[in-house]
Amino acid sequence: MQITHEEAHRLIQFNTDGTLDPNNQETLNAHLRGCADCRVYFDEVKETVSIMRETMYKHWNLRPLPLQMNVVVGHKNQRGGSSILLTTRTVIIGIAFVMFAYVAWQSVITNDGAPQQTPLGALPLIPTPSTRLTATTTLAEDCDEILYMVKENDTLEGIALQFLISKEDILSANHMTEESIHSTMELVIPLCKSTPTSTIHPPTFTTTPFIGTTTYTPG
Amino acid sequence: MKILNPTSVNYKERMNDVEPSWLVSECIAGNQAAIESLVRQYETGVFRLALSIVGDQTDANEITQETFIAALRSLHSYQEKNSFKAWLYTIALNLSRSHLRKRRIIERLRSTVTALFRIELQKQISPEEAIVQSEKEAAIWNELNKLDERHRTVVVLRYFQELSVSEISEILAVNEGTIHSRLYTARERLRNSLKALHGE
Numbered sequence: 001m002q003i004t005h006e007e008a009h010r011l012i013q014f015n016t017d018g019t020l021d022p023n024n025q026e027t028l029n030a031h032l033r034g035c036a037d038c039r040v041y042f043d044e045v046k047e048t049v050s051i052m053r054e055t056m057y058k059h060w061n062l063r064p065l066p067l068q069m070n071v072v073v074g075h076k077n078q079r080g081g082s083s084i085l086l087t088t089r090t091v092i093i094g095i096a097f098v099m100f101a102y103v104a105w106q107s108v109i110t111n112d113g114a115p116q117q118t119p120l121g122a123l124p125l126i127p128t129p130s131t132r133l134t135a136t137t138t139l140a141e142d143c144d145e146i147l148y149m150v151k152e153n154d155t156l157e158g159i160a161l162q163f164l165i166s167k168e169d170i171l172s173a174n175h176m177t178e179e180s181i182h183s184t185m186e187l188v189i190p191l192c193k194s195t196p197t198s199t200i201h202p203p204t205f206t207t208t209p210f211i212g213t214t215t216y217t218p219g
Numbered sequence: 220m221k222i223l224n225p226t227s228v229n230y231k232e233r234m235n236d237v238e239p240s241w242l243v244s245e246c247i248a249g250n251q252a253a254i255e256s257l258v259r260q261y262e263t264g265v266f267r268l269a270l271s272i273v274g275d276q277t278d279a280n281e282i283t284q285e286t287f288i289a290a291l292r293s294l295h296s297y298q299e300k301n302s303f304k305a306w307l308y309t310i311a312l313n314l315s316r317s318h319l320r321k322r323r324i325i326e327r328l329r330s331t332v333t334a335l336f337r338i339e340l341q342k343q344i345s346p347e348e349a350i351v352q353s354e355k356e357a358a359i360w361n362e363l364n365k366l367d368e369r370h371r372t373v374v375v376l377r378y379f380q381e382l383s384v385s386e387i388s389e390i391l392a393v394n395e396g397t398i399h400s401r402l403y404t405a406r407e408r409l410r411n412s413l414k415a416l417h418g419e
Contacts, residue, residue: 013403017377019395048410049378052363055356056271065264067279069255072287126373178400 004029008038016045144192145173150185163189239303247294258287261304264380265311271375272368273322282318304322305389308380312372313388319368329409354416362412370405373398 003011011028014020020028032039148159156179160167167179173190181187242260247251267285270279282378289310321418376387377398384402388395 013399016406017323017384017399017402019399024298044410044413048359048413049407051355051359051413052374052409053378055360055363056375058356059360060267060270062267062276062380064262064283065404067258067262067284067287069251069258072258072291073251073254199383 003027005035005038008032008035009041010193012042012045016049099102099176146189146191148187148189150181150183152183154181154183156181159187159189165190235381240299243294243299243303246291254291261307262287264304266308268308268375268380268413269318271379272312272372274300274364278318278322282311284316285314289314302386302389305382305386306404307373308376308382309390338397355413358408358416362409366405366408370401370408373401374405376400 008028010032011020011031012023015025015028032042060177148163150159156167156170159181160170169190171179173188181186239257242253242257246257262283266279266283267280269286270276273279273282286307290307297303363374366374372391374386376382376390377384382390384395384398387398391398
């Protein structure tokens with residue numbers, strides 16, 4: 001079968017690419033036998049590829065450093081490890097966020113309710129020596145009052161001393177003119193009048209959480 | 220499919236002969252010996268491919284390691300109907316190319332800095348240049364390095380990695396006609412460089 005020089009060149013390309021089928025190979029061989037120019041071209045292409053192969057092998061025929069299996073496999077397993085880490089981190093962040101949201105919500109509720117009221121946990125109880133100054137400062141602003149149930153044998157001086165206020169303050173807060181008190185009587189104690197001068201500790205007591213006032217029951 | 224007894228002494232050696240698909244399924248199952256066998260079987264090929272693209276042994280070693288890490292991670296996505304070698308080389312090639320891109324950016328930055336501060340860096344003669352013995356080889360090597368990455372890659376895959384045109388087509392995800400065309404263009408340029416040498 002006769003082919004043109006262009007077709008022969010095309011077959012030479014396929015031959016060099018390694019994709020020439022046997023029939024076309026035979027056709028090409030037949031053409032090359034009778035065409036000196038195409039033979040020269042074919043030889044040039046073969047020489048180019050041969051030198052190219054040789055050069056590449058000289059430069060690149062190296063061996064790698066043997067891969068460390070623990071590195072390669074370690075990374076493979078790290079996927080699971082990293083997902084566990086990620087999950088743990090997410091859970092911790094989630095819990096922290098929920099706690100933060102709860103605290104924020106609580107604080108919003110407290111502020112919205114009644115700004116004048118003191119939360120139960122911060123009720124101005126009897127100031128202790130360590131908290132006296134703080135309590136006094138706070139009470140001076142809020143001027144909270146508590147109700148005191150008078151017991152037998154109580155005296156106005158004693159009550160005043162317990163709450164670190166003067167008996168005149170008790171009298172004026174209760175609009176009293178006389179200093180006589182009796183049991184079952186309820187006295188309003190103006191805590192804002194208390195002064196950090198006494199070191200007397202009050203008796204134990206329980207509080208009932210009605211807002212703004214505290215019922216005092218001597219234990 | 221060959222069934223091997225993991226307790227046999229020649230287990231690792233014999234695994235080099237088994238089909239890649241069997242080896243791959245063993246690797247997915249977590250068989251450490253199979254993983255090592257797979258790595259040892261292909262690490263040199265992957266390294267040489269990376270070396271031929273990036274031209275630096277240290278970088279090529281790094282890319283080889285990254286290739287196997289990436290391949291072992293995504294082994295489940297390998298489909299048995301395709302050639303495992305082609306699949307692995309695709310990963311290696313992509314990593315090599317991305318490495319080249321990074322290096323080009325760094326080199327561009329460096330040349331900008333050099334220009335800014337008017338620093339004249341002395342061009343060092345690489346040991347690679349000393350290897351080249353004959354003029355013809357030097358001419359071919361220079362021309363090979365001047366080829367753009369698309370043409371260089373097909374030449375490397377065909378004549379250094381000795382892959383078939385269909386395998387190269389699979390790796391590069393371009394049709395076989397394009398591969399033929401690129402091979403022809405690259406070859407002609409190299410042939411002309413040889414002719415220029417004779418002409419001088």
